[in-house]
Amino acid sequence: ELYTALVDLKEVLYTEGVLIKTLETYIHAETTKLKLLQRYVDLYKSQHQLASEDVDTYVANPINAYLLIKRLTADWRQVESLLHMNLVQETVANISAYKEYLKFPTDEDLNGAAVALTRLQDTYKLDTSSLARGELNGVKYSSELSATDCFELGRQSYNNGDFYHTQLWMTEADSRLGREKNETIDKSEILEYLAFSTFKLGDVPLALDLTNKLLEIYPNHPRAVNNKNYYESALAKTQGAHKKGDDNAYDVPIVSDMPVYSDSLDPPERTLYEQLCRGEVKTPVEITSKLKCYYYNKNRDPFLLLAPFKVEEAYKDPDIFIFHDVMYDEEIETIKNMARPRFKRATVQNYKTGELETAQYRISKSAWLKEIEHKHVANVCKRVVDMTGLTVETAEELQVVNYGIGGHYEPHFDFARRDEVNAFKSLGTGNRIATVLFYMSDVAQGGATVFPHLKLALWPKKGTAAFWYNLHSSGDGHILTRHAACPVLAGSKWVSNKWIHEMGQEFRRPCDLQPPPPELTI
Ligand SMILES: O=C(O)CCC(=O)C(=O)O
Ligand SMILES: [Fe+2]
Incomplete structure (x- = not known):
C-alpha cells in the first residue's frame, strides 16, 4: 500500500537506485567477461x-x-571457467536478498496508483492526452507516458471493471503508438482491449470496427474471430428489433459510462464536492460579506497578549475559523519525523459493524502522537486550548495524516451519528464536539478541504489551522459540517487533526436551551 502516501515513494526511489547499480555491476562484469573471451578468440x-x-x-x-x-588444455580451461562463470545467478540472488530489506511496490500498489490517476482525471477534469503529456491542469510536471504506459493504465482499469477509463486510455495508447518511432507495444493488444471495452460501453458497431482492424493484423486471432461473430449477431438482432420497432436496441449489457467509486455519495453531493475541489464554486456572497478577520486572545494569556492569534472567519453558522501561524516550522518537522515510522493506512469505522477497515474513499497514511512524547506535541495541544477555549483533557491524541498520489477523504462527518455502532464508546468521553485541523504543508495543486453543503473550500497553507464545532450546543450532530479532503493533484499534503470531545466542556461550551432545527441535525 505504497500509493497511499508520498513518504513511502521515496523509499521505492531508493530501491530503484540500488537496482540500477546492481544492473550496472552485472553489465560491467558480463562485458569484461565477453571482452576476455573475445581476446581468447582473437x-x-x-x-x-x-x-x-x-x-x-x-x-x-x-x-x-x-x-x-x-x-x-591449459588455456582452454580458462575459457571454460569463464564460460561457467554464472553472473546471472549471482545477480538474481542479490536481488532476491534485497527483497528482505528494500521496499518493493506490489501489484496492488500499481493498481492503486492507476486508480488514483483516473480519480484525479475525473475530479479535476483532466483530459487524457494532456495527462499523457505529463501535464496537470496546464502545468508540465513529469515525463510523458509512452503507448505502453497508457496501455498499462487501461489494463489496470479493465481489471477493475472500469470500462470507461479502459476506453479512454486504450484510445490514448493507440494514438501515441501511431507517433512512436520505436513502438513500445503491439497494436493488436490495444485493439483487443479497446474493442471489448467499447462493446461493454454499448457501442457495438464501433467494437466490430475495431475487431475488424485487429483481424487485419492477425486474421486468425482466435478471440477476435469469436468476438466478431458475437458482435455481428448482436447487431443483426438489433436490426431485427429496430424493424419491429423495439427501442431496446442492443442485446448487450450497457454499463454506465462513468465509474462508480462509492455508493455513499448522492450524485448532487459528488458534483458539488468535485466542483469545489476544482475551485469552480464560490461561497455565496451573503455569507462572505459577513466574515471578519481579527486578533484574538480568549484566555487572556500574557503570552497571547503580546502575540494574539490571527483569526479569519471562513463561515458563519456553522462558524468555521482559520487560525494563521499556529504551528511553527520546527514543530511541523518534529511531528512529521515522529509520524513517519508509525504510518499506517488510514482506517474508517464501518458504520454498521463498528469495525475499523480500509476504504477506497479514504486514502492516506496516519499515525497518532501523544503529548508526553515530545514538547512540540504538547505545545501544539496547549495552543489548541488557547485557540478554542476548550479542554483537551478528553481529546484524542494528535492524528498526523499524509496524503500521497490522489490521496483523499470523501465527504464525511467527524462526529459519530446516533445510529453508529460502538463509535467512541470505548473512549467514554462523548462525541467529537469540535475539530482542529492543522495544515502542515502547502499543496502544489488540489488537496482542499471542502464543505459541500456550505459551498466552502479551505486551501491548505502551512502553519494554519481550521476550527469548527461538529455538534450543535444541544449535542446533536451538525449536518452542515460534512466535509472532505479533495484528492492531491500535485505535491504532498500533511495535516494533523485534534479531535476535541464533549466531556469536560460543560462550562466552556454550555448547552443551549433552544434545540436546533431538526433539518440541521443528524
Ligand atoms: O485533510 C483534510 O483536509 C481533512 C481531513 C479530515 O477531514 C479528517 O481527517 O477527518
Ligand atoms: Fe474530517
Missing part, C-alpha cells in the same frame, strides 16, 4: 590462421606443437 584465430596456411610445417615445429596443445 588469439586462437590468429594462431589457427597461421597454422592453416601450412599445416604440415606448423605441426612439425615442436614449439607450435606445444603451443597448440597448450591452447586446448
Whole structure:
C-alpha cells in the first residue's frame, strides 16, 4: 500500500537506485567477461590462421606443437571457467536478498496508483492526452507516458471493471503508438482491449470496427474471430428489433459510462464536492460579506497578549475559523519525523459493524502522537486550548495524516451519528464536539478541504489551522459540517487533526436551551 502516501515513494526511489547499480555491476562484469573471451578468440584465430596456411610445417615445429596443445588444455580451461562463470545467478540472488530489506511496490500498489490517476482525471477534469503529456491542469510536471504506459493504465482499469477509463486510455495508447518511432507495444493488444471495452460501453458497431482492424493484423486471432461473430449477431438482432420497432436496441449489457467509486455519495453531493475541489464554486456572497478577520486572545494569556492569534472567519453558522501561524516550522518537522515510522493506512469505522477497515474513499497514511512524547506535541495541544477555549483533557491524541498520489477523504462527518455502532464508546468521553485541523504543508495543486453543503473550500497553507464545532450546543450532530479532503493533484499534503470531545466542556461550551432545527441535525 505504497500509493497511499508520498513518504513511502521515496523509499521505492531508493530501491530503484540500488537496482540500477546492481544492473550496472552485472553489465560491467558480463562485458569484461565477453571482452576476455573475445581476446581468447582473437588469439586462437590468429594462431589457427597461421597454422592453416601450412599445416604440415606448423605441426612439425615442436614449439607450435606445444603451443597448440597448450591452447586446448591449459588455456582452454580458462575459457571454460569463464564460460561457467554464472553472473546471472549471482545477480538474481542479490536481488532476491534485497527483497528482505528494500521496499518493493506490489501489484496492488500499481493498481492503486492507476486508480488514483483516473480519480484525479475525473475530479479535476483532466483530459487524457494532456495527462499523457505529463501535464496537470496546464502545468508540465513529469515525463510523458509512452503507448505502453497508457496501455498499462487501461489494463489496470479493465481489471477493475472500469470500462470507461479502459476506453479512454486504450484510445490514448493507440494514438501515441501511431507517433512512436520505436513502438513500445503491439497494436493488436490495444485493439483487443479497446474493442471489448467499447462493446461493454454499448457501442457495438464501433467494437466490430475495431475487431475488424485487429483481424487485419492477425486474421486468425482466435478471440477476435469469436468476438466478431458475437458482435455481428448482436447487431443483426438489433436490426431485427429496430424493424419491429423495439427501442431496446442492443442485446448487450450497457454499463454506465462513468465509474462508480462509492455508493455513499448522492450524485448532487459528488458534483458539488468535485466542483469545489476544482475551485469552480464560490461561497455565496451573503455569507462572505459577513466574515471578519481579527486578533484574538480568549484566555487572556500574557503570552497571547503580546502575540494574539490571527483569526479569519471562513463561515458563519456553522462558524468555521482559520487560525494563521499556529504551528511553527520546527514543530511541523518534529511531528512529521515522529509520524513517519508509525504510518499506517488510514482506517474508517464501518458504520454498521463498528469495525475499523480500509476504504477506497479514504486514502492516506496516519499515525497518532501523544503529548508526553515530545514538547512540540504538547505545545501544539496547549495552543489548541488557547485557540478554542476548550479542554483537551478528553481529546484524542494528535492524528498526523499524509496524503500521497490522489490521496483523499470523501465527504464525511467527524462526529459519530446516533445510529453508529460502538463509535467512541470505548473512549467514554462523548462525541467529537469540535475539530482542529492543522495544515502542515502547502499543496502544489488540489488537496482542499471542502464543505459541500456550505459551498466552502479551505486551501491548505502551512502553519494554519481550521476550527469548527461538529455538534450543535444541544449535542446533536451538525449536518452542515460534512466535509472532505479533495484528492492531491500535485505535491504532498500533511495535516494533523485534534479531535476535541464533549466531556469536560460543560462550562466552556454550555448547552443551549433552544434545540436546533431538526433539518440541521443528524
Ligand atoms: O485533510 C483534510 O483536509 C481533512 C481531513 C479530515 O477531514 C479528517 O481527517 O477527518
Ligand atoms: Fe474530517
